[in-house]
Amino acid sequence: xxxxxxQGSILACVNSPRDLQLLNHDExxxxxxxxRELIITTTSTAGGHLASSLGAxxxxxxxxxxxxxxxDKIIWDVGHQAYAHKIITGRRxxxxxxxxxxxxxxxxxxxxxxxxxxxxxxAGTAISYGLGLSLARDLSHEDYAVCSVIxxxxxxxxxxxxxMNLAGHxxxxxxxxxxxxxxxxxxxxxxxxxxxxxxxxxxxxYTHLKDELEDVLMTMPGLGDGIIKLASQxxxxxxxxxxxxxxxxxxxxxxxxPIDGHDIEExxxxxxxxxxxxxxxxxxxxxxxxxxxxxxxxxxxxxxGVSSFDKESGKISQKAGVRSYTDVFSQEMMTxxxxxxxxxxxxxxxxxxxxxxxxSKRFPDRFFDVGIAEQLGVNLAAGLALGGLQPVVAIYSTxxxxxxxxxxHDVCMHDLPVVFAIDRAGxxxxxxSTHHGYYDVTYLRMxxxxxxxxxxxxxxLSTMLRYAVELGSPAAIRFPxxxxxxxxxxxxxxxxxxxGEVFSEGDVMLLALGDMVPLALAAAEELQNRGVSAxxxxxxxxxxxxxxxxxGLAQGRRLIVTLEDNVRCGGxxxxxxxxxxxxxxxxxxxxxxxxxxxxQHGPTAALLExxxxxxxxxxxxxxAILGVQ
Numbered sequence: 001x002x003x004x005x006x007q008g009s010i011l012a013c014v015n016s017p018r019d020l021q022l023l024n025h026d027e028x029x030x031x032x033x034x035x036r037e038l039i040i041t042t043t044s045t046a047g048g049h050l051a052s053s054l055g056a057x058x059x060x061x062x063x064x065x066x067x068x069x070x071x072d073k074i075i076w077d078v079g080h081q082a083y084a085h086k087i088i089t090g091r092r093x094x095x096x097x098x099x100x101x102x103x104x105x106x107x108x109x110x111x112x113x114x115x116x117x118x119x120x121x122x123a124g125t126a127i128s129y130g131l132g133l134s135l136a137r138d139l140s141h142e143d144y145a146v147c148s149v150i151x152x153x154x155x156x157x158x159x160x161x162x163x164m165n166l167a168g169h170x171x172x173x174x175x176x177x178x179x180x181x182x183x184x185x186x187x188x189x190x191x192x193x194x195x196x197x198x199x200x201x202x203x204x205x206y207t208h209l210k211d212e213l214e215d216v217l218m219t220m221p222g223l224g225d226g227i228i229k230l231a232s233q234x235x236x237x238x239x240x241x242x243x244x245x246x247x248x249x250x251x252x253x254x255x256x257x258p259i260d261g262h263d264i265e266e267x268x269x270x271x272x273x274x275x276x277x278x279x280x281x282x283x284x285x286x287x288x289x290x291x292x293x294x295x296x297x298x299x300x301x302x303x304x305g306v307s308s309f310d311k312e313s314g315k316i317s318q319k320a321g322v323r324s325y326t327d328v329f330s331q332e333m334m335t336x337x338x339x340x341x342x343x344x345x346x347x348x349x350x351x352x353x354x355x356x357x358x359x360s361k362r363f364p365d366r367f368f369d370v371g372i373a374e375q376l377g378v379n380l381a382a383g384l385a386l387g388g389l390q391p392v393v394a395i396y397s398t399x400x401x402x403x404x405x406x407x408x409h410d411v412c413m414h415d416l417p418v419v420f421a422i423d424r425a426g427x428x429x430x431x432x433s434t435h436h437g438y439y440d441v442t443y444l445r446m447x448x449x450x451x452x453x454x455x456x457x458x459x460x461l462s463t464m465l466r467y468a469v470e471l472g473s474p475a476a477i478r479f480p481x482x483x484x485x486x487x488x489x490x491x492x493x494x495x496x497x498x499x500g501e502v503f504s505e506g507d508v509m510l511l512a513l514g515d516m517v518p519l520a521l522a523a524a525e526e527l528q529n530r531g532v533s534a535x536x537x538x539x540x541x542x543x544x545x546x547x548x549x550x551x552g553l554a555q556g557r558r559l560i561v562t563l564e565d566n567v568r569c570g571g572x573x574x575x576x577x578x579x580x581x582x583x584x585x586x587x588x589x590x591x592x593x594x595x596x597x598x599x600q601h602g603p604t605a606a607l608l609e610x611x612x613x614x615x616x617x618x619x620x621x622x623x624a625i626l627g628v629q
Contacts, residue, residue, distance in 0.1 A: 010034055016090055017064040017115070028264050032057045036292040038095060039083050044311040046098045047430065048106050051290035051303040052151065053083035055182050055261075059149065059285060060084035062267035063178065067145055067275070070114040073133050077126030077150040079107030079434075080304070081180060089115035099430035101602030107434055121434020122402065123372040124157025126150045127177055131163050131280075134173040145275045147176040153349060155179065156371025161251070167280040168252020175280040176271060177253070180261060182289035182300075248282045257284025262291065301352055325461055325479040329421055330355030332462040333392065336469060337363050343390045343469070346381050348374045354394035354423050374399050378406035378418075385416040390469055394421040397437025397478060398428075404443050412449040412474045419468045425454070425478035426515060426565030427594075427608065432601030438594045440478050441513075441542045442570035450474040451497070454514025456538040458484035460491030464540075467495050478542075480515045480565070482604070490517060490538055498546030500553075506535035507558045508622055513539040513572045516563035522615040523622075530619065532628060542572045547579040554580055554587055559625060561590045565613065568593035590621060 010027050011034040013019055023031060035057050043050045061084065063074060069089070076082040086104065087095055090113065097103025108116035118129055130148035137144060154160060167175055248255040254277060259266050267285060274281040290296030295314025296303035302316065303309075309316040337343050337359055344366045347354050351369055360367035370377040374395055381391035395403075400422055411418045425437040444452045451471060455461040461479055468475035493501045500511065508527060512520035520536045527534035537553065542564075554560055560580070562573035573591030580586040594611055608614055612621075623629075 011038065011087070011092060014088060014092065017069050017088055020061060020065045020088065025265065028061060032061060032264070033292070035061075035084050035087055038087060038092070040293050040311060042095055042098050044309050046096075046100060047308055048083070048099055049080040049304060050293070051296045051300040052080035052182075054293055054296055055287040055289040055291050056081035056149075056180055057084040057291070058262045058264050059178065059180060059267060059287065060088060062264045063147060063149065063271055064088055065264070066268045066271035067147060070117075072145040072147065073117045073130070074115070075117045075126045075129050075133075075146070075148045076108050076120055077148065077154045078123045079120035081149070081151060082108050082120075085115070086113075089113050099432075099601055101606050105432050105601050106430065107432065119434065121432075122399070123154040124150075124159045126154070127160050127163035127167070127175075130175050130177070131167045131171065131173065134167075134175045135171060138173055145176060146174070147178060147271065147275075149178045149180060152179065152181040154372055156349065156373055158373055158375065164248070164251045164253060164280070164282075172252070172279045174275070174278060176274045177280065177282040178271070179257075179282060179284045180287055181258065181284060182261075182287045248284075253280045253282045255282050255284065257282075258286045259284065261285035261287035322483050323458060324482055325455075325458070325484040326353075326355040326423055326481075328458050328461045328484050329394070329423070329465065329479070330358055332465045333359045334362060336466065337366070340390060340469070342388065343392065344368065344384055346370065346377050346384075346391055346393045348372055348377045348395050348399060350394070350396065350399075353396070354421070356394055374403040375406050378403040379410050381418045382406070382410040382414065382416055385411075385418050386414070390417060390419075392419045392421055392465075392469070394423060396424040396435075397422045397426075397440045398424065398435050401439055401443060404447075407444070407450070407474075408447045412447045415449045415473055417469075417472050418474055419465070420474075420476040421465070422476055422478040424481045426480045427599065427604050427611075428481050429604040429607065430601050433598040436599055437478075438566050438599070440476070441564065441566035441572055444476055445543045445570060445575065450476060450543065451541070452476045452478070452543040453541055454478045454539070455491065456501070456512070456514060456517035456540070457487045457491045459486065460538075460540075463491065463495060478514060485518060487518065487521070495540065496546075498541050498544040499549045500540050501538040502553075503536040503538055504534075506533035508532055508534045508561065508626075509537060509553055509557050509559075510534060510561045510563060510618075511537045511539050511553075511572075511576060513542060513562075513564040513566075516565060516613070519613065519615060519618070520561075520563055523618040526615055526619045527622060530623065530628065532622065532626065534622075539572060542566075542575065545575045545579055550576060550579040551583060554583065557587045559590060559622060560587050561592060561618065561622060563613070563618070564593045565608075566593055567596065569596055588625065590625060592618060592621075 010031040036054055039053055091104055094104050099106045104112055107121045109119050110116050126148040130146045134146045256270055259270055270283055274283060289300040290303055345356050345359050346368045347356050348370055349372045351357050351360055377393055381393045384391045422440055425440055428435050444450055453464050455464050464477050468477055489503060510520040510524055517538050524534040524536050562576050564572040568591050571593050573593055577589050599607055
């Protein structure tokens, strides 16, 4: 190892967390710098969650020095901040394959490494996982530490507080929670004192400080019968004065901090001490999001999840002249917002990602960001609608599934005019299985009263949003990540509930939902070239489906093909099969959608080919069914 150090590369020496124990203070600082350089270089071409991971480099190093992974369990909430963890745990040489097809994922994955305790991707779950693991350890009479690392953004998620409350007040199992707080700055004259006093509280001999204070007061003469009450009040006063984390203390946790989240030695020592304390301990570490890369430090929101960017200038790459569905939604929200003073917009910590930034600036009193609390966002929308307003809830498909109960119980049961703008529907590419949005058609179709739509082109999204707002009942519009095409002849017919738009007709009818329309047009053209008469329908609606319309389409056809980027189970294709089931002479239905498995990460085009949603795959299957060579 010494030879490698002399060559100037500390990172080259680290093949597992145990190698960190061999490094001195200066080498640890050099290691942090080298890890940051590798993260910046890789994400500048592969994209990824840059700012969060840059802010957690020292945390990852220190936690791995203090604990013995994988024997000790380290759980990274969401996983946005876990790149340094991946590099330290034997994936340094693979890191260049980040988010690429067949490469390592952008989030922790159990299949990749024994050091990845969970497959993470959704916020707020780490403390619950950690508590469950702690209880399993205790019940199995095993001996290992459990450490949940959670960001301050995830602390807006209610499940985090539910887990802390259960851990602190009811179960009292040993659990370390590291709160990575990148919103605050440390004031050394206050933060240092608070950290010192909090550290004292978990040192041996100091854990029972408040009880010792009571003992001292009880020995003081002349205080009479009020001594116990006085002692209790004095203890509480001391705690309130010296401990900044009273909210966490009230949940039954031992609070430590704030400490400097970029001081490796301080973090390491604190984690080592915390693992020896009975019950749950919360360590409050303050970090700088995007640390070490000036463009990311200045614009952490923009560098939270990035595509490729120019490493030298920090300029994020964008395709010139390309308009995304999110852009179209943003523009139409501004138009509707000006026309409709009762329109309000809600999102869950995704103002920029959902395109609501412009709306929030133009109509600040009519915009609500609830944080990472999708259930709250939907419930809030229900209340706003009850009050006579017109809420539009913009949430990514994968995150909206966290609020299915609120959609059903609080919106649809009351038949309230809430519009759901479901961004990132379908396959989202390199973020992988935790972020694909391919369940929304299924989980919305099962709920009464809701209308579910998907635009086949850019202009149709604008039309559908206006239609949904005017509908006066629950409505959802799902649209994909990426470019919104303008397709001549698509999206021009008036919208009629449950009915698709017939683009062309043939012996084989391709019924395409949303962004499957371009695929259907290409497949139909190739089928025509192969001598098969094929037509295309822009489905528009996943719910309701006008059964009379569908049965009319099916009359005299050789084959019906449904195309969707939702799972086949309970999706749009299922709706078409249900509509045609009563017909005596219904044509066969080929349901093309996503398989009953979790699709991993990779370029969207490659994933679509993998699951058989390409023109060539559709053509081959149609020809095979028809027996055409």
